[in-house]
Amino acid sequence: xxxxxxxxNAQVITVDPDRRELPAASVLIDGTTIAAVVPAGEPLPDLxxxxxxxxxxxxxxxxxxxxxxxxxxxxxxxxxxxDHTLFQWLQTLYPIWAGIDEKAVHTAAxxxxxxxxxxxxxxxxxxxxxFPREGGDLLGAEITAAAIVGLRFHPTRGSMDLSEKDGGLxxxxxxxxxxxxxxxxxxxxARWHDPSRESMLRIALAPCSPFSVTTDLxxxxxxxxxxxxxRLHTHLAESPDENTYCADQFGSTPLEYMESVGWIxxxxxxxxxxxxxxxxxxRLGATSTGVAHCPTSNARLGNRICRTADLHAAGVPVGLGVxxxxxxESCQLLEEAHQAVLMARARGGPTALTTxxxxxxxxxxxxxxxxxxxxxGSIEVGKLADLVLWxxxxxxxxxxxxxxxxxxLGSIPPIRxxxxxxxxxxxxxxxxxxxxxxxxxxxxxxxxxxLAKAG
Numbered sequence: 001x002x003x004x005x006x007x008x009n010a011q012v013i014t015v016d017p018d019r020r021e022l023p024a025a026s027v028l029i030d031g032t033t034i035a036a037v038v039p040a041g042e043p044l045p046d047l048x049x050x051x052x053x054x055x056x057x058x059x060x061x062x063x064x065x066x067x068x069x070x071x072x073x074x075x076x077x078x079x080x081x082x083d084h085t086l087f088q089w090l091q092t093l094y095p096i097w098a099g100i101d102e103k104a105v106h107t108a109a110x111x112x113x114x115x116x117x118x119x120x121x122x123x124x125x126x127x128x129x130x131f132p133r134e135g136g137d138l139l140g141a142e143i144t145a146a147a148i149v150g151l152r153f154h155p156t157r158g159s160m161d162l163s164e165k166d167g168g169l170x171x172x173x174x175x176x177x178x179x180x181x182x183x184x185x186x187x188x189x190a191r192w193h194d195p196s197r198e199s200m201l202r203i204a205l206a207p208c209s210p211f212s213v214t215t216d217l218x219x220x221x222x223x224x225x226x227x228x229x230x231r232l233h234t235h236l237a238e239s240p241d242e243n244t245y246c247a248d249q250f251g252s253t254p255l256e257y258m259e260s261v262g263w264i265x266x267x268x269x270x271x272x273x274x275x276x277x278x279x280x281x282x283r284l285g286a287t288s289t290g291v292a293h294c295p296t297s298n299a300r301l302g303n304r305i306c307r308t309a310d311l312h313a314a315g316v317p318v319g320l321g322v323x324x325x326x327x328x329e330s331c332q333l334l335e336e337a338h339q340a341v342l343m344a345r346a347r348g349g350p351t352a353l354t355t356x357x358x359x360x361x362x363x364x365x366x367x368x369x370x371x372x373x374x375x376x377g378s379i380e381v382g383k384l385a386d387l388v389l390w391x392x393x394x395x396x397x398x399x400x401x402x403x404x405x406x407x408x409l410g411s412i413p414p415i416r417x418x419x420x421x422x423x424x425x426x427x428x429x430x431x432x433x434x435x436x437x438x439x440x441x442x443x444x445x446x447x448x449x450x451l452a453k454a455g
Contacts, residue, residue, distance in 0.1 A: 034379060198375075218261040
């Protein structure tokens with residue numbers, strides 16, 4: 001018999017199609033699935049005596065947060081090039097990243113994924129595109145880490161084939177030929193991708209960016225992804241430098257260039273999207289092409305402010321992303337909702353983005369970007385049980401009237417419980433699945449080893 005968990009007496013922020021907010025309710029988890037959402041005063045279904053009960057008094061229950069853009073390997077290179085532009089930052093860090101290997105990536109992924117879990121994420125992507133020739137099984141190393149932590153995982157098989165000698169930014173040692181990339185991408189999908197409804201692991205294909213891959217790689221990756229039935233992801237329109245590069249190299253804007261090679265549609269999502277024009281925003285909305293908004297990283301690198309409100313109003317699927325840990329040292333997804341509100345209002349005034357829209361971006365918006373809105377992203381009967389119970393009883397939150405404002409505008413609350421696919425991974429603000437003190441020590445050691453290797 002499937003295990004049963006009853007979360008009782010919580011404020012339930014469903015983010016369902018009606019955007020119901022229940023001031024007191026209970027949610028029943030049956031195995032991997034949400035079996036009931038019962039407002040206070042209504043009868044619960046008949047339950048066996050062995051149901052696990054979790055007291056949600058004083059807490060807000062939300063869908064699990066969904067991270068739509070990350071670079072986990074960067075967790076062990078945080079704090080470097082802190083005052084650089086995007087291109088300067090890349091030129092400084094690429095020689096260090098050229099030294100990563102299986103051990104480094106596995107350790108970094110454990111660190112980054114643990115942090116995400118402890119701050120409310122239940123599903124995360126990763127964009128891994130650095131593959132040194134002697135690095136080993138780097139994609140497998142982070143997939144193993146995600147299984148240990150217990151997060152639902154959508155890693156992308158990234159790639160680069162345009163190195164310094166070809167006019168790109170990455171060193172020669174971390175790029176591959178198109179044939180190598182396509183072969184490795186096919187193998188990754190065959191080995192790892194699970195398209196089933198309860199899938200904990202799905203793969204996408206993700207050439208790095210217009211300035212680190214060739215036109216042929218973009219075009220052939222799009223064809224391969226559609227042949228294999230997987231999604232496409234890349235960086236796009238992140239900075240003015242990229243606009244200049246695309247104008248000089250291709251005579252077009254970044255989005256015009258990507259559309260010319262087949263990169264537009266509801267199976268595509270772009271990270272950043274800071275520099276999109278009015279025409280770009282309309283085109284993205286018309287084609288349901290997604291955007292991962294990464295406000296903290298954009299600000300850290302001085303890349304201006306994404307037009308999040310305009311994208312959302314145009315019907316573009318918009319989610320949130322922490323981006324790589326080397327350009328966002330905290331990597332807390334709820335903080336991205338907070339920053340999304342602040343950045344949008346700094347750009348468009350006090351009504352540009354509401355707190356509830358920000359929470360939507362972090363939940364159902366991210367699910368829509370990743371093609372899983374019918375499975376996760378809201379609290380509805382029949383959806384998968386990816387849930388977070390935020391404790392609002394402490395000094396930082398107890399007197400905040402609105403629970404959504406407490407979550408989005410207040411400090412990040414402690415987590416009384418977090419469930420992924422019905423399995424509890426966080427209890428009383430402690431990660432159940434790994435020893436985070438050990439992970440922290442291992443990450444520090446790998447940081448030192450990688451810097452020593454780079455000289």
